[in-house]
Amino acid sequence: MIVVTGATGKLGSLVVEGLLQKVPANQIIAAVRTPDKASGLGARGVQIREADYSRPETLNAAFAGATKVLLISGNELGQRVAQHKAVVDAAKAAGVRLLAYTSLLRADTSKLLLAAEHLATEKYLRASGIAFTLLRNGWYAENLTAGIAAAVQQGAFIGASKDGRIAAATRAEYANAAVAALTGEGHENQVYELAADTAFTRAELAAEVSKQIGKSIAYHNLPEAEYEKVLASFLPPELARIIADAEAQAAEGALDDDSHTLSRLVGRATMPLADVVANALQAS
Numbered sequence: 502m503i504v505v506t507g508a509t510g511k512l513g514s515l516v517v518e519g520l521l522q523k524v525p526a527n528q529i530i531a532a533v534r535t536p537d538k539a540s541g542l543g544a545r546g547v548q549i550r551e552a553d554y555s556r557p558e559t560l561n562a563a564f565a566g567a568t569k570v571l572l573i574s575g576n577e578l579g580q581r582v583a584q585h586k587a588v589v590d591a592a593k594a595a596g597v598r599l600l601a602y603t604s605l606l607r608a609d610t611s612k613l614l615l616a617a618e619h620l621a622t623e624k625y626l627r628a629s630g631i632a633f634t635l636l637r638n639g640w641y642a643e644n645l646t647a648g649i650a651a652a653v654q655q656g657a658f659i660g661a662s663k664d665g666r667i668a669a670a671t672r673a674e675y676a677n678a679a680v681a682a683l684t685g686e687g688h689e690n691q692v693y694e695l696a697a698d699t700a701f702t703r704a705e706l707a708a709e710v711s712k713q714i715g716k717s718i719a720y721h722n723l724p725e726a727e728y729e730k731v732l733a734s735f736l737p738p739e740l741a742r743i744i745a746d747a748e749a750q751a752a753e754g755a756l757d758d759d760s761h762t763l764s765r766l767v768g769r770a771t772m773p774l775a776d777v778v779a780n781a782l783q784a785s
């Protein structure tokens with residue numbers, strides 16, 4: 502039995518879809534904070550169990566009978582170390598054979614503010630004695646393409662990553678990597694630095710969008726503090742801080758990677774920028 506936590510989230514939903522292509526539905530457990538959101542999966546034969554990272558009592562029951570668990574990192578900044586520790590504890594108590602965790606690219610050396618909670622989780626997981634797979638996900642391409650509609654309207658993208666290259670892969674590609682790790686052999690105690698095969702700068706993203714829509718969209722780089730202020734006008738301040746910091750670190754190469762680990766793990770090349778943009782334009 503394979504358990505996916507956060508299975509009602511964007512990444513988790515894609516992982517469950519990928520698993521459904523490879524294993525019978527009754528071998529998959531969607532462990533979710535809000536079971537009502539998962540009724541569609543339930544109708545397809547996936548087992549739905551309540552699992553709230555902040556309510557450890559739900560986790561033991563959620564993991565009963567599980568052989569493998571994918572812990573999808575939560576999104577409540579500042580609370581995640583305690584939450585993830587509770588998940589590791591419950592997995593250990595349930596006798597889970599492998600726990601895969603969605604971490605952050607080079608979490609052990611990354612200077613991103615985001616890295617601390619991931620590294621603390623990794624350390625706790627390693628110390629637990631459960632066989633682990635660290636899926637160190639790089640930046641989601643969707644983080645960058647989400648700004649396309651606004652950029653087209655305003656005539657420019659803004660960011661703070663200067664000419665830093667970002668090896669952003671799509672959520673679907675990170676999901677494929679998780680599915681490979683959960684269904685393949687030999688992934689015990691492995692650390693995977695996952696990112697796209699080809700990195701791009703924000704200016705290259707703007708140029709590709711311009712080419713595809715036939716209208717020139719610029720890229721305006723802002724100082725980190727100024728970019729954070731813009732983000733804070735529509736995002737919670739903590740999140741604005743974290744994203745502005747990631748952008749500034751990206752300028753120094755923190756989100757670049759040329760290991761091709763993701764494409765090796767899933768057995769195919771990641772999507773080129775032109776296709777990422779075309780898909781995003783189609784969806785917008």
Ligand SMILES: NC(=O)c1ccc[n+]([C@@H]2O[C@H](COP(=O)([O-])OP(=O)(O)OC[C@H]3O[C@@H](n4cnc5c(N)ncnc54)[C@H](OP(=O)(O)O)[C@@H]3O)[C@@H](O)[C@H]2O)c1
Pocket residue numbers: 506507508509510511512513533534535538552553554555573574575576577584603638639640641644672
């Ligand atoms: N690499 C990147 O660029 C990047 C970008 C954004 C996020 N992330 C990380 O990757 C994770 C997955 O991304 P995503 O796009 O799928 O995010 P998402 O759509 O926000 O999904 C997060 C999932 O975590 C679940 N969750 C949050 N707190 C929980 C709790 N206390 N107990 C149980 N489940 C909880 C949510 O449950 P509900 O459905 O009930 O809300 C949701 O299913 C994020 O949570 C974050 O850690 C990475």
